[in-house]
Amino acid sequence: MTIVTISRGTYSRGKEIAEKLAAALNYECLSREIVIEASKEFNIPEIKLVRALHDAPSIFDRFSYGKERYIAFFRAALLKHLQRDNIIYHGLAGHAFLQDIPHVLKLRIIADLDHRIQEEMKREDISADQARQILVKDDTERHKWSLTLYGLDIWNPSFYDMTLHLDNLNVDETVSIILHTIEHSCFKTTPQSQAKLDDISLNAQIEAALTNEYPKATVESRNGTAYVSIRGSLIDEKNIFSKVNRLVKKVAGVEKIHVNIVPHFIED
Amino acid sequence: MNFKNSRPLPHPTMTFWRKIFPFLRWWNFIGWDTTRADLFAGLTGAVIVLPQGVAFAMIAGLPPEYGIYTAIVVPLIAAMFGSSLHLISGPTTAISIIVFTSLSPIATPGSVHFIQLALTLTFLAGIFQLSFGLARIGILVNFISHSVLVGFTTGAAILIATSQLKHIFGLDLPGSGSFFITWMNILSQITTSNPYALAVATGTLICAALFKTFKPRWPGLLIAMIVGSIIGVFIGAExxxxxxxxxxxxxLPPLSLPDFSIQTMRELAPKAFAIALIGLIEALSIARSISALSRxxxxGNQEFIGQGLSNIIGSFFSSYAGSGSFTRSGINYHSGAMTPLSAVFSAIFLALILLIMAPLTIYLPIPAMGGVILLVSFSLIDVHHIKTIIKTSKDETAVLVTTFLATLFLDLEFAIYSGVLMSLVLYLSRTARPEIVDLTDGANEAGHFSDQTKSQYLxxxxxxxxxxxFFGAVDxxxxxxxxIDKKHTNKCHLLIVAYGINFIDISGAEMLVNESRRRRGTGGGLYLCGLKDLPREVLEKGEFIKDIGADNIFCSESEAMIKILDRIEHPL
Structure with a gap:
C-alpha cells in the first residue's frame, strides 16, 4: 500500500519503468490521464494544461497567474486521485506536490544524455545536434519551471528518496531495486500519512475552487478545518470573507473556514 | 510545507541590494491583482492631487504648476525608497505654509528668485532628512504611541473636513485660518451658502458613499468626481x-537647479531644518496611522531616507518641499492600494493628465472635490480603536484627547509633540511608582509562605x-x-524578593545600602533574593554589595527563608 512518483527527463525510460513496476505490483499507473481528468473536471483545454506544467513561466504569466491557475487544477486532480493509494505516477510535477507525504516513494530516473539523444534521433528521425538541442531545452524548461514556481531545484538529489542512473542498470534491474525499496516500512501507508495526504488534497481542492478569483491563495487544512490566506487589501476584508466562504462551501470535506488576509509581503 | 510559499532563502547579495533599493523588498509581491488595485488607486490619487497641488502651490507662494510638479516627482521617489507601502508624499498644507512664511521676507512670492530659494530650501531639507535616516535616528518614531496616532488621525480628519466645508457650501472665506476661526467664519456666513455648490458636493458625496458601501472594489471616488462634474455641467456650475x-x-516637470551659493545655503539652513523635521514628523505620523490599519x-530610518531623497531629487525637477499627505494617503489606502506602485501610477497618470487633459480639468467643480475629501476624512476616524482606548485606560484616553485637541487648536507638529510628551510623562510616572507587593500581609497570590511567617515570626x-x-522610583x-516601620514597629527584618527588578541605578543601589544600614541599626536587616544578572552586576561593580552584605543576598526565596529565620532564632 504505497504511492511511487517517478520524475524523469525525456527518453530516460521512466515510463517503461513505471509501467513494469505497476504491472509487478498490480497498481494503477498514471501520467497523462491526470491531465485529461483535470482538463475535463475544470473545463480547460488540455494543451494549455500541459504547457502550464511543462514550460517555465514567462514574465506575462507572473502578472496574469495563468500558470498558477492551471497548476492548481492539475494539482487538485492529481491529489484527489492519489488519495486512492496503490498508484505509480510518472509525469509532470507530482514530486513537487508530495514532498511532505512520508509514504510516497519519490524517485528520480536519469539516463546518459548520449543515450537519450540516440533515442530521440530514432524516434523523431532528426540529427544528433537537433536532438541534443531539443533535450537540453526540455530539461532546462522543467528545471526553470520548478525553480521559478516553487523555488525547488529538480536536479537536487535531496528532493528525492532515491535517484537511479540508467547506465549500468537496465530497466528490469531498476524495477527490482524499486520493488525491494518499497518493501521498507517507511514507504507503507499509515493512518497518519494518509490523513496528511487527505489534508493536502483538501488544500488543493480548495485552492482550485479559489484560483480563478484568488490565484495566489494558499490553504492549510487540518481535519476539515481550512485556513485560507488571501492576498488583498484589508479594506476589502468583508468582501473577501464572503466571497471565499461562497467559493469554498462547494468543496466537499470542508467543515470550517478561517480566512486570513495577507495585505503585504516584505522580504529582508 | 506550503508549496506556494516554498521559496529559497534570500541570497546575501539579494539582501544587500534590497537594502540599497528598498522597492526590491516588495517587488515579489506584485502581481496582476496588486497591479490592478494600484492602478485604480493611482488613478484616483492623480485626480485628487490635481486641485490640491494647485492650491498648495498657491499657499506656498509659487506658481500653480509647481504644486503639480511636486505631486509628480516627490511621491514617486518617496514611494520607491521609503518604508510605507501606502504613504503618498507630495505638497502639503503645513509645509506649504512654512515655505511661504520662511521665504516671503527674503523674496517676492512667485518671482524667479523666490522659486529658486524654494528649490534650495527643498534641497537642504532633503539633505537633513537623508542624514537623519542614514544616522539611523528613525527610532524616534517609536515614541509616537498608538493613542497619539489615533488622536492625531481623528483631529487631522476633522481639520481636513473643516477645510473642505467652504467648498461644499460654496462660501467665500478668507485664506487659511485656525480651526476655531474657520468654524466661526462658516457659521457666520452659512446663510449665504450656495445651494448649487451644496447640491454638487452632496451628489458627489452620496455617489462616493454608495460605491464605498456596495462596490468597494470599484474606483468609487473617481466615478463620484466624474458624476460631480456631470452634475456641474448639467446645472451650469459656473x-x-x-x-x-x-x-x-x-x-512635464522641467529640470531646475537650486542655488548652491554658501550665503544662500547659510541663510536657508535653519529654515530647511525646521521643514525637514516637520516633514518627517508629518510623514512618519501618517505612515504609522495608515500602518495601524494595514498592519x-x-x-522609520528608511522612511527618512525616502523623504530625504524625494526632496533632494525633487529640487532638480522643479518640485518644492513635500511630505506625507494625510488626505492622499488615506484615499490611496481606501481605494485599495496594495503596493507603492500606486504612487508611481499616480505620478504617471498625473503627468498624463497634465499633458493630455489639462484643458478638461476646468470642468471639475471644486465642491465635488470637497465632497470626496469629506468622505475620505471621516474614513480616517478609527472609531473601533477610540472605543477600545476609552474602555481600556484613562491614561491613554488622556493622551488621545490631548493629541486630538492639540491637532485641532495647535500646529500639526506641536500636536504630535504634545501627545508624545504626555505619553512620556505618563510612562515615567508609571515607572516611578513600581508596584510593591506585601507578601506577609494578608492573602495575596504570591504569599505561599506568608501565613507561617506571619504567625511565627512577627x-x-x-x-x-x-x-x-532608579532615581525616579527611589522616593x-x-x-x-x-x-512599614510606622505601621509595624517590630518588623525590623525585611526580605525583598527581587525577581521583578530589571534594573537598578546608582540612586537605587544607594537607597538599598541606606535601608540596609538603617535596619541593622534597629537590630534587623535588609535581605535580597532572586536578583537578576543586570541589577546584581550594578551592585557588585559599585561595591554596594559589601555594604548590604554578601551573605544577605540569596538565590531563592526558600534559601532566604531558611537562612534568615535561622539567624532570627539564633542571633550571633
Whole structure:
C-alpha cells in the first residue's frame, strides 16, 4: 500500500519503468490521464494544461497567474486521485506536490544524455545536434519551471528518496531495486500519512475552487478545518470573507473556514 | 510545507541590494491583482492631487504648476525608497505654509528668485532628512504611541473636513485660518451658502458613499468626481457661482537647479531644518496611522531616507518641499492600494493628465472635490480603536484627547509633540511608582509562605518589588519602606524578593545600602533574593554589595527563608 512518483527527463525510460513496476505490483499507473481528468473536471483545454506544467513561466504569466491557475487544477486532480493509494505516477510535477507525504516513494530516473539523444534521433528521425538541442531545452524548461514556481531545484538529489542512473542498470534491474525499496516500512501507508495526504488534497481542492478569483491563495487544512490566506487589501476584508466562504462551501470535506488576509509581503 | 510559499532563502547579495533599493523588498509581491488595485488607486490619487497641488502651490507662494510638479516627482521617489507601502508624499498644507512664511521676507512670492530659494530650501531639507535616516535616528518614531496616532488621525480628519466645508457650501472665506476661526467664519456666513455648490458636493458625496458601501472594489471616488462634474455641467456650475478647476500648462516637470551659493545655503539652513523635521514628523505620523490599519511595520530610518531623497531629487525637477499627505494617503489606502506602485501610477497618470487633459480639468467643480475629501476624512476616524482606548485606560484616553485637541487648536507638529510628551510623562510616572507587593500581609497570590511567617515570626517582613529601582522610583520605595516601620514597629527584618527588578541605578543601589544600614541599626536587616544578572552586576561593580552584605543576598526565596529565620532564632 504505497504511492511511487517517478520524475524523469525525456527518453530516460521512466515510463517503461513505471509501467513494469505497476504491472509487478498490480497498481494503477498514471501520467497523462491526470491531465485529461483535470482538463475535463475544470473545463480547460488540455494543451494549455500541459504547457502550464511543462514550460517555465514567462514574465506575462507572473502578472496574469495563468500558470498558477492551471497548476492548481492539475494539482487538485492529481491529489484527489492519489488519495486512492496503490498508484505509480510518472509525469509532470507530482514530486513537487508530495514532498511532505512520508509514504510516497519519490524517485528520480536519469539516463546518459548520449543515450537519450540516440533515442530521440530514432524516434523523431532528426540529427544528433537537433536532438541534443531539443533535450537540453526540455530539461532546462522543467528545471526553470520548478525553480521559478516553487523555488525547488529538480536536479537536487535531496528532493528525492532515491535517484537511479540508467547506465549500468537496465530497466528490469531498476524495477527490482524499486520493488525491494518499497518493501521498507517507511514507504507503507499509515493512518497518519494518509490523513496528511487527505489534508493536502483538501488544500488543493480548495485552492482550485479559489484560483480563478484568488490565484495566489494558499490553504492549510487540518481535519476539515481550512485556513485560507488571501492576498488583498484589508479594506476589502468583508468582501473577501464572503466571497471565499461562497467559493469554498462547494468543496466537499470542508467543515470550517478561517480566512486570513495577507495585505503585504516584505522580504529582508 | 506550503508549496506556494516554498521559496529559497534570500541570497546575501539579494539582501544587500534590497537594502540599497528598498522597492526590491516588495517587488515579489506584485502581481496582476496588486497591479490592478494600484492602478485604480493611482488613478484616483492623480485626480485628487490635481486641485490640491494647485492650491498648495498657491499657499506656498509659487506658481500653480509647481504644486503639480511636486505631486509628480516627490511621491514617486518617496514611494520607491521609503518604508510605507501606502504613504503618498507630495505638497502639503503645513509645509506649504512654512515655505511661504520662511521665504516671503527674503523674496517676492512667485518671482524667479523666490522659486529658486524654494528649490534650495527643498534641497537642504532633503539633505537633513537623508542624514537623519542614514544616522539611523528613525527610532524616534517609536515614541509616537498608538493613542497619539489615533488622536492625531481623528483631529487631522476633522481639520481636513473643516477645510473642505467652504467648498461644499460654496462660501467665500478668507485664506487659511485656525480651526476655531474657520468654524466661526462658516457659521457666520452659512446663510449665504450656495445651494448649487451644496447640491454638487452632496451628489458627489452620496455617489462616493454608495460605491464605498456596495462596490468597494470599484474606483468609487473617481466615478463620484466624474458624476460631480456631470452634475456641474448639467446645472451650469459656473453660471451659478460654482468654482471650477483652473487650466494648467501641459508640460512635464522641467529640470531646475537650486542655488548652491554658501550665503544662500547659510541663510536657508535653519529654515530647511525646521521643514525637514516637520516633514518627517508629518510623514512618519501618517505612515504609522495608515500602518495601524494595514498592519505594516514601518522602518522609520528608511522612511527618512525616502523623504530625504524625494526632496533632494525633487529640487532638480522643479518640485518644492513635500511630505506625507494625510488626505492622499488615506484615499490611496481606501481605494485599495496594495503596493507603492500606486504612487508611481499616480505620478504617471498625473503627468498624463497634465499633458493630455489639462484643458478638461476646468470642468471639475471644486465642491465635488470637497465632497470626496469629506468622505475620505471621516474614513480616517478609527472609531473601533477610540472605543477600545476609552474602555481600556484613562491614561491613554488622556493622551488621545490631548493629541486630538492639540491637532485641532495647535500646529500639526506641536500636536504630535504634545501627545508624545504626555505619553512620556505618563510612562515615567508609571515607572516611578513600581508596584510593591506585601507578601506577609494578608492573602495575596504570591504569599505561599506568608501565613507561617506571619504567625511565627512577627518581626519579619517580605515584599516583592515589580519595577526598576532608579532615581525616579527611589522616593516612592523609601516611603513604602518607612511606612512599614510606622505601621509595624517590630518588623525590623525585611526580605525583598527581587525577581521583578530589571534594573537598578546608582540612586537605587544607594537607597538599598541606606535601608540596609538603617535596619541593622534597629537590630534587623535588609535581605535580597532572586536578583537578576543586570541589577546584581550594578551592585557588585559599585561595591554596594559589601555594604548590604554578601551573605544577605540569596538565590531563592526558600534559601532566604531558611537562612534568615535561622539567624532570627539564633542571633550571633
Amino acid at each position: 453660471s451659478h457661482g460654482i468654482r471650477l478647476m483652473e487650466g494648467l500648462p501641459a508640460q 505594516q511595520q514601518i522602518d 518581626n519579619f517582613k517580605i515584599i516583592r518589588i515589580d519595577g526598576s529601582l 516612592h520605595i523609601m516611603e513604602f519602606l518607612h511606612n
